[in-house]
Amino acid sequence: MPLPILNVRPTPSPDDLVRYFHRTELHYTQPLGEEMQLEVGTAFTNPDIPDVHDANRILAAALPAGTSPAEGFAEVESHFAAKGTRCWRWMLNSSAPPAETEPLREYLLSRGYVPDAVDVLYLASMPTGPIVEAGGLTIIPARASFRHARQLAEEGEARRKCPNLAEAQMLHLDDPHWDCLLALREGRPLATIGVLAVGELGRIEGLYVSESARRQGIGRTMISRSMEICARSLFKHVFLTCAPENAAARALYQQFGFQKLATVTSYGPPDARVA
DSSP: OOOGGGOOSSOOOHHHHHHHHHHHHHHHHTTTSEEEEOSSSEEEEOTTSTTOGGGSEEEEEOOOTTOOHHHHHHHHHHHHHHTTSOOOEEEEOTTSOHHHHHHHHHHHHHTTOEEEEEEEEEEOSOOSSOOOOOSSOEEEEGGGOHHHHHHHHHHHHHHHTOTTHHHHHHHHTTOTTEEEEEEEETTEEEEEEEEEEETTEEEEEEEEEOGGGOSSSHHHHHHHHHHHHHHHHTOSEEEEEEOTTOHHHHHHHHHTTEEEEEEEEEEEOTTOOOO
């Protein structure tokens, strides 16, 4: 399957690509919460789903001139309290000078905040061989069956023990830039995956395979179908994320030509759960 997204000139630098990824992170978050530009960064809040970290966090955080880390932290805490929720994640501005981010990082760590790293993978080359897809699947747009999409989202929520996670995933379906697929077998939902379009940028996210259907090639099939969406969309750059410790997922993504670009770290309070 030829992917025209790969023939891009001039070649962007790794720093450029990381900036592009952060642009997708902003657009990925926008359907989930109310956006507000603070002096310290871009805050998202949603008190209706207060346990979902992606919906209650601050992106591109950096200290403006003349602002101490304590003052910046207090601004964010005050804003989130006024919105009736809590800031679960701080993601620092990768484009800002270290003088604007390092004091904030050190302050968060001094308060017991815990780093949470995720690897950003970039589509560096086309798949090197044919992709064998799982048989017996019907793959449809998730919007074609909200009932099945919610059923699978609720299964994932129960597995991760994060209240409101299913609701957050359903909010993504209201985003016209989010193209989500659902795999069914004999009427039962087994897997889902989404592709976010941000202009010439694409991001594959949200791969989930039902626990009873794993190790059957269904994840590989969903990645393959999401790559078809990327090809049709003529994206110039495609990203996805992977937990550093998830070697199996990384090996799967590498089969499709994805390679590690960078590690992005956010910071959460010590009592934060994975969400």
